[in-house]
Amino acid sequence: MSDRVKFLLKEADMPKAWYNIQADLPEPLPPVLHPGTKQPIGPEDLAAIFPMAVIQQEVSTEREIEIPKPVRQIYRQWRPSPLFRARRLEKVLDTPARIYYKYEGVSPAGSHKPNTSIPQAFYNKEEGVKRICTETGAGQWGSSLALAGSLFGLEVQVFMVKVSFQQKPYRRTFMETFGAQCIASPSELTESGRAILQQHPDSTGSLGIAISEAVEMAVKTPNSKYALGSVLNHVLLHQTVTGLEAQKQMEMADDYPDVVVGCVGGGSNFGGIAFPFLGERLRKKKKIEFVAVEPAACPTLTKGLYAYDFGDTAHLTPLVKMFTLGSTFVPPGFHAGGLRYHGMAPLISHLTKLGYINPRAFHQTECFAAGILFAKAEGIIPAPEANHAVKGAIEEALKCKEEGVSRTILFNLCGHGHFDMQAYRDYMDGKLVDQAYDESELAMALSGLPSVE
Amino acid sequence: MSDRVKFLLKEADMPKAWYNIQADLPEPLPPVLHPGTKQPIGPEDLAAIFPMAVIQQEVSTEREIEIPKPVRQIYRQWRPSPLFRARRLEKVLDTPARIYYKYEGVSPAGSHKPNTSIPQAFYNKEEGVKRICTETGAGQWGSSLALAGSLFGLEVQVFMVKVSFQQKPYRRTFMETFGAQCIASPSELTESGRAILQQHPDSTGSLGIAISEAVEMAVKTPNSKYALGSVLNHVLLHQTVTGLEAQKQMEMADDYPDVVVGCVGGGSNFGGIAFPFLGERLRKKKKIEFVAVEPAACPTLTKGLYAYDFGDTAHLTPLVKMFTLGSTFVPPGFHAGGLRYHGMAPLISHLTKLGYINPRAFHQTECFAAGILFAKAEGIIPAPEANHAVKGAIEEALKCKEEGVSRTILFNLCGHGHFDMQAYRDYMDGKLVDQAYDESELAMALSGLPSVE
Numbered sequence: 012m013s014d015r016v017k018f019l020l021k022e023a024d025m026p027k028a029w030y031n032i033q034a035d036l037p038e039p040l041p042p043v044l045h046p047g048t049k050q051p052i053g054p055e056d057l058a059a060i061f062p063m064a065v066i067q068q069e070v071s072t073e074r075e076i077e078i079p080k081p082v083r084q085i086y087r088q089w090r091p092s093p094l095f096r097a098r099r100l101e102k103v104l105d106t107p108a109r110i111y112y113k114y115e116g117v118s119p120a121g122s123h124k125p126n127t128s129i130p131q132a133f134y135n136k137e138e139g140v141k142r143i144c145t146e147t148g149a150g151q152w153g154s155s156l157a158l159a160g161s162l163f164g165l166e167v168q169v170f171m172v173k174v175s176f177q178q179k180p181y182r183r184t185f186m187e188t189f190g191a192q193c194i195a196s197p198s199e200l201t202e203s204g205r206a207i208l209q210q211h212p213d214s215t216g217s218l219g220i221a222i223s224e225a226v227e228m229a230v231k232t233p234n235s236k237y238a239l240g241s242v243l244n245h246v247l248l249h250q251t252v253t254g255l256e257a258q259k260q261m262e263m264a265d266d267y268p269d270v271v272v273g274c275v276g277g278g279s280n281f282g283g284i285a286f287p288f289l290g291e292r293l294r295k296k297k298k299i300e301f302v303a304v305e306p307a308a309c310p311t312l313t314k315g316l317y318a319y320d321f322g323d324t325a326h327l328t329p330l331v332k333m334f335t336l337g338s339t340f341v342p343p344g345f346h347a348g349g350l351r352y353h354g355m356a357p358l359i360s361h362l363t364k365l366g367y368i369n370p371r372a373f374h375q376t377e378c379f380a381a382g383i384l385f386a387k388a389e390g391i392i393p394a395p396e397a398n399h400a401v402k403g404a405i406e407e408a409l410k411c412k413e414e415g416v417s418r419t420i421l422f423n424l425c426g427h428g429h430f431d432m433q434a435y436r437d438y439m440d441g442k443l444v445d446q447a448y449d450e451s452e453l454a455m456a457l458s459g460l461p462s463v464e
Numbered sequence: 465m466s467d468r469v470k471f472l473l474k475e476a477d478m479p480k481a482w483y484n485i486q487a488d489l490p491e492p493l494p495p496v497l498h499p500g501t502k503q504p505i506g507p508e509d510l511a512a513i514f515p516m517a518v519i520q521q522e523v524s525t526e527r528e529i530e531i532p533k534p535v536r537q538i539y540r541q542w543r544p545s546p547l548f549r550a551r552r553l554e555k556v557l558d559t560p561a562r563i564y565y566k567y568e569g570v571s572p573a574g575s576h577k578p579n580t581s582i583p584q585a586f587y588n589k590e591e592g593v594k595r596i597c598t599e600t601g602a603g604q605w606g607s608s609l610a611l612a613g614s615l616f617g618l619e620v621q622v623f624m625v626k627v628s629f630q631q632k633p634y635r636r637t638f639m640e641t642f643g644a645q646c647i648a649s650p651s652e653l654t655e656s657g658r659a660i661l662q663q664h665p666d667s668t669g670s671l672g673i674a675i676s677e678a679v680e681m682a683v684k685t686p687n688s689k690y691a692l693g694s695v696l697n698h699v700l701l702h703q704t705v706t707g708l709e710a711q712k713q714m715e716m717a718d719d720y721p722d723v724v725v726g727c728v729g730g731g732s733n734f735g736g737i738a739f740p741f742l743g744e745r746l747r748k749k750k751k752i753e754f755v756a757v758e759p760a761a762c763p764t765l766t767k768g769l770y771a772y773d774f775g776d777t778a779h780l781t782p783l784v785k786m787f788t789l790g791s792t793f794v795p796p797g798f799h800a801g802g803l804r805y806h807g808m809a810p811l812i813s814h815l816t817k818l819g820y821i822n823p824r825a826f827h828q829t830e831c832f833a834a835g836i837l838f839a840k841a842e843g844i845i846p847a848p849e850a851n852h853a854v855k856g857a858i859e860e861a862l863k864c865k866e867e868g869v870s871r872t873i874l875f876n877l878c879g880h881g882h883f884d885m886q887a888y889r890d891y892m893d894g895k896l897v898d899q900a901y902d903e904s905e906l907a908m909a910l911s912g913l914p915s916v917e
Contacts, residue, residue: 015475017540022470087470088548088843095541099615117570119843121882161840162552181885188839188888386641387614390541390572429574429882432634435641 016098018260020091026255027078029248032286032358034074035293040244040361041332044319049463052329059230060237064134068245074290076248082130085162089118089125090252094260100388101408108411109266110404112424113257113284114391120185122394122426123280124155124240127249131238132159141234142166146196146221148175149348150182151394151426152240157191167191170198170224173216175348181430196221203227203325218352219324219338226327241277242322242356250283257421258287268421270300270407274399275312275370276349278303278356284423286358289367301368303359304403306378308448309342311335311355312363312370319463320354330461333360336448337456343446345375346434347395353456371403374445378402379438382428394426395434469551471713473544479708480531482701485739485811487527488746493697493814494785497772502916505782512683513690517587521698527743529701535583538615542571542578543705547713553841554861561864562719563857565877566710566737567844573638575847575879576733577608577693580702584691585612594687595619599649599674601628602801603635604847604879605693610644620644623651623677626669628801634883649674656680656778671805672777672791679780694730695775695809703736710874711740721874723753723860727852728765728823729802731756731809737876739811742820754821756812757856759831761901762795764788764808765816765823772916773807783914786813789901790909796899798828799887800848806909824856827898831855832891835881847879848887 033040042051054066061069068076078086097110115123135143143165147153153169160167169191176183176195183193196216197204203223207214214220222239229237239246261267271288273281281303291297305312311334320335322328334355336342342351355363362368375395382398384405385391393401404422411418428435437443486493495504507519514522521529531539550563568576588596596618600606606622613620622644629636629648636646649669650657656676660667667673675692682690692699714720724741726734734756744750758765764787773788775781787808789795795804808816815821828848835851837858838844846854857875864871881888890896 014537015540016537017475019472019475022468022472084467084469085843087468119845158843162843180889184885184889184892185845187892188836188845188885190840383641387643390538390611390615392572392638392641432637432641436633436637439637439640 016096018094018263020256020259022087024259025083025086025091026252027083028075029078030251030255030287030290031071031074031076031248032290033072033244035290037293037365040357044330044463046321046326046328046330049330060226062134062138062140062236064137065131065245068248069243078252079130079133082133085129086252091256092117092253094257096264097389100385103384103388104405104408104412106408106412107415107417108408109417109419110408111261111264111421113253115253115280115423115425116391116427120151120155120158121429122151122155123250123253123283124151125158126252126283127240127246127279128155128159130249132156132163132165135236136163136165139234140165140236142168142232143236143238144168144225144229145238145240146170146218146225148172148218148351150175150179151349153193154182154185156238156240157186157189160191161189168228169193170196170221172196172218172221173214196224198224201227217324217341222323223325223327241279242354244358246279247282247286247356247358250279251286253283253423254285254287257284261421266419268299269418270302270420272302272304272400272403272407272420272422274350274396274425275303275305275355275359276396277352278359280423280425282356282359289362302403302407303363303368303370304399305370305372306345306347306350306399307372307374308345308446309336309351310372311353313372314453316457316460317360317364318460320460322354330463331357333357334363335460336453337459339459340453340456342448345446346431346443347375347399349396350399373399373402376438376443376445379435379443381405391424392428393424394428395431397425400424469549471547471716473709473712475540477712478536478539478544479705480536481528482531483704483708483740483743484524484527484529484701485743486525486697488743490746490818493810497783497916499774499779499781499783502783513679515587515591515593515689517590518584518698521701522696532583532586535586538582539705544709545570545706547710549717550842553838556837556841557858557861557865559861559865560868560870561861562870562872563861564714564717564874566706567877568706569844569877569880573604573608573611574882575604575608576703576706576736577604578611579705579736580693580699580732581608581612583702585609585616585618588689589616589618592687593618593689595621595685596689596691597621597678597682598691598693599623599671599678601625601671601804603628603632604802606646607635607638609691609693610639610642613644614642621681622646623649623674625649625671625674626667649677651677653677654680670777670794675776676778676780694732695807697811699732700735700739700809700811703732704739706736706876707738707740710737714874719872721752722871723755723873725755725757725853725856725860725873725875727803727849727878728756728758728808728812729849730805731812733876733878735809735812742815755856755860756816756821756823757852758823758825759798759800759803759852760825760827761798761899762789762804763825764806766825767906769910769913770813770817771913773913775807783916784810786810787816788913789906790912792912793906793909795901798899799884799896800828800852802849803852826852826855829891829896829898832888832896834858844877845881846877847881848884850878853877
C-alpha cells in the first residue's frame with residue numbers, strides 16, 4: 012500500500028448520476044400521509060411547494076438518476092472532493108485501524124450543503140420559479156442556498172431562527188453577500204410568524220416556526236417555491252455524490268471500509284456518504300457496518316419513537332414516518348446547530364429500524380475534544396456537527412486498538428469550523444457544558460404524536 | 465478551447481522545487497545591512513533568529529531549490545490547488561478577456577500562508593528548534609504557523625497586535641485550537657513590550673512592536689527561533705509553488721497570461737504567483753505584464769520611497785532596501801489587515817524599481833464592491849486582501865472591453881473571506897469608508913528614514 016494521504020478523482024470520474032437507495036430497499040418506505048385526510052399523498056399535493064423534477068425524485072425507485080450537466084458544471088468547482096487517509100491521526104491514536112475521511116469543507120460554502128442546493132436551484136430555475144423560500148437554523152443551509160440562487164439568478168429568501176440570526180451575524184452576512192434576503196423568524200411577514208409574535212412577542216424562534224414561515228411564503232407568493240436542506244429523499248439522493256466518489260477513491264486506495272461513520276441531524280450528509288456503500292451491502296451482501304452519530308442532547312435515533320409525525324411545529328407539512336422526538340420537542344441549546352432537528356430522514360429512520368444502521372449518541376464536550384485532537388493531527392478544524400463523526404470514528408479506531416484488529420474506517424467530514432470558532436472558544440474556556448434534555452418534556456412531546464391508524 | 469472551469473494538476477505534477485528568481489535578476493539585490501555598522505551582513509548575523517537552511521535560501525542564487533519530501537507530503541493535503549477560469553465573471557463583465565484565478569483558499573488555514581509556514585516549521589524542526597516565535601496582524605500568518613507547528617510538534621508563540629487580538633477573537637481561537645500560545649502585543653513578557661506599556665499603558669499595538677517582541681523572545685529563549693510570514697526572499701521563494709503550478713495549469717488550459725495580477729502587503733502572495741512567469745519574461749523575453757495592487761490607504765509602492773529602512777518600529781531588524789512609507793508610518797485602520805505593512809518585499813521593490821512590475825492602488829470600498837461582484841458570479845467570497853487582486857483583474861478586463869481586445873488575465877485569489885464577514889457586514893451597512901492616510905505623517909515618517917551612505 013502506498014504512503015498517499017490524499018485520493019483525488021479526475022474530473023472525468025465524477026459521478027454522472029446520483030444513487031437512489033429506494034431501488035434497493037428490502038421493504039419500501041412507508042407512504043407520506045396528508046395531514047388532514049391521513050391518506051397517502053400524491054405528487055400533486057406537493058406541487059405548490061416543490062418543482063416537479065424534485066417531487067419525482069422524492070418518489071422514484073430508479074437506481075440511477077442523472078445529474079444534470081449544468082449541475083455537474085458547478086459541482087466541478089470543488090468536486091470531486093478529496094478523500095484523505097488520516098495517517099497522522101492514526102499515529103496519535105496508536106491504532107491498527109486505517110482511517111479515511113471524505114472532506115466536504117472544500118465547497119465554497121464550507122460544507123456538504125451545496126451538493127443539494129445547486130440541483131434544487133437548477134430544477135426550480137428550469138421550471139420558471141423566480142424565488143425560493145427556505146428556513147435555516149445554524150445557517151449552513153441558508154448560506155448554501157444563497158450561493159446556489161446567486162449562480163442561477165434566483166431570488167432567495169431565508170427565514171433564520173431568530174436566536175441564530177442574532178448570535179451568528181456572520182452567517183446572515185454570508186447570505187446577503189450572495190444577494191439573498193435573510194429574515195429573523197418569527198417575522199411579521201407571515202401569518203404563522205405574526206401568530207407566534209402575538210402570543211410570544213419575545214419568541215427567539217425555532218426551526219419548526221421558520222419552516223412554517225418559509226412554506227407559507229412559498230405558497231402565497233407567485234412564482235415561488237420552497238426548499239429543504241435535509242430530511243427528504245431527494246436531498247439525500249443529491250448527497251450521494253459524496254459516497255459515490257468515496258467508493259472510487261477507496262478503490263484508488265486499494266481498500267474498502269469495514270465501517271462508515273457520519274453525524275446525523277436531518278440525515279443528509281450521513282445518507283450521502285453511506286447509501287452507495289449500503290446499496291452494495293443490500294445488493295452484493297458486502298460485510299460493512301454503518302454508524303450514525305447524533306448528539307446526546309437531541310437523541311432522535313437512540314431515544315425517539317419510529318412513528319408518523321409532522322416536519323414542523325405548526326403542522327403545515329405532510330406526515331412522514333420517521334424516528335422523532337415529537338415536533339414540539341425543543342433540545343437544549345448546543346453548538347452543533349445543524350443537529351438540532353426533532354425528526355430524522357425517513358430513509359435513515361427506515362434503514363435504522365430494519366437494523367442496517369447503528370445509531371450512537373455522544374455529548375458535545377467529548378465531541379469537541381475529539382475535534383481538537385483531529386485538528387492538531389490533521390490540520391483541519393471540523394464544524395461542530397462534523398465533530399460528532401470524528402468522535403464516532405475515533406471510538407471505532409480505539410475499539411480496533413483494544414481488540415488488536417485492523418479495520419478500515421471511513422467517515423464524512425462534512426464541513427469546516429471556520430464559522431464556528433465561538434464554539435471552540437467556549438469549549439476551551441470551559442463554558443461549554445453537556446446539557447441533558449428535559450425527560451418530561453420529551454415524554455410530553457412524544458405523547459403528542461399524531462394518531463394515524 | 466474546452467468549456468472547462470477548473471484546471472487541476474495531478475499530485476505527481478506538483479512542483480518538486482521552488483523557483484528562485486534571484487537566479488535571473490538583471491541586477492542583483494542590494495545587500496542587507498547591519499543596523500549598527502551599516503555594512504552588509506553575513507549568514508552568521510541571522511543565525512540567532514533563523515535556522516541555517518532558511519538563511520541559505522535567503523541569499524541563494526540557485527534557480528531551483530528542492531521542496532523537502534516531508535513538506536511536499538503536507539502540501540499534498542490541499543496542493544496542487546485549483547486554477548479556475550472565471551467564465552461567469554467574464555459574462556457578468558461582458559468582457560472579451562479570459563480571466564483565470566489561482567485559488568489558495570483551499571488550504572486548511574484558508575489562505576496561501578501555509579505554503580511558507582510548513583517549510584519554515586520543517587527547517588526549524590530539522591535543526592532541533594523547540595519553539596518558534598512570530599507576530600501576526602490580522603491573524604492569517606499566526607494561524608498558518610500554529611497549524612504548521614502542530615503538524616511538526618513545535619511550540620508556537622504568536623504576538624498578536626492588541627487591537628486585532630481584541631477585535632478578532634476567532635483568530636486567536638483558531639491558533640489556540642492548534643495548541644499555539646497567542647499573546648496580545650505589547651505584552652509584559654518582553655523588554656520591548658514593557659517599554660511601550662510604560663510609556664503608553666493603553667497602546668493597542670502595531671505590527672512593528674509585535675515583531676520586536678517576537679524577535680526578542682526568540683533571541684533570549686533557548687532553542688527558539690523567529691519566523692516571518694512575508695517580505696523576505698525565502699518566504700517569496702516558498703510561495704512560488706503557486707506560480708509554478710499555475711504555469712502548468714495555464715498549459716492545460718492551452719493559454720498563457722498577458723497580465724498577472726496580485727495584491728501586495730508584504731509581497732509574498734504576489735511574488736508567489738508572479739515570479740515563475742516573471743522569470744520567463746527575464747529568461748525568454750516573454751511578453752507579459754505584472755500588476756501589483758495595494759490599498760490606497762497604505763500605498764507603499766505608489767507613494768513610498770525606494771530606500772534602506774528597518775522592518776520594525778523598534779529598529780531591531782537589519783536594514784533592507786525596499787519601497788517604504790517609513791517604519792513609523794501608521795496607516796489608517798482598514799479591513800485588509802494583511803496589507804498594512806509599511807514596507808515591501810525587497811525582491812518586489814527591486815523589480816518594481818527596474819520597471820518589471822506596475823503598481824496600482826485602490827480604495828477599500830471599490831475593492832469590496834469588486835469582491836461582492838466576484839462572489840455572486842463565482843461563488844467564492846474572497847478575503848479583503850484578495851479583493852484588491854479581484855479589483856485589479858476586473859479593471860484589466862474592463863480595459864479589454866473598452867479597447868475591444870481579448871487578453872488573458874491571471875490573478876491570485878490568495879484566500880477566502882470566511883473569517884472576515886464583519887468587514888463585509890460593515891461594507892454592506894455603509895460603515896466602511898475610504899480613509900486617506902495622513903500626508904504630514906507620511907512626510908514625517910519618510911524624513912525619518914535611516915541615512916545609509
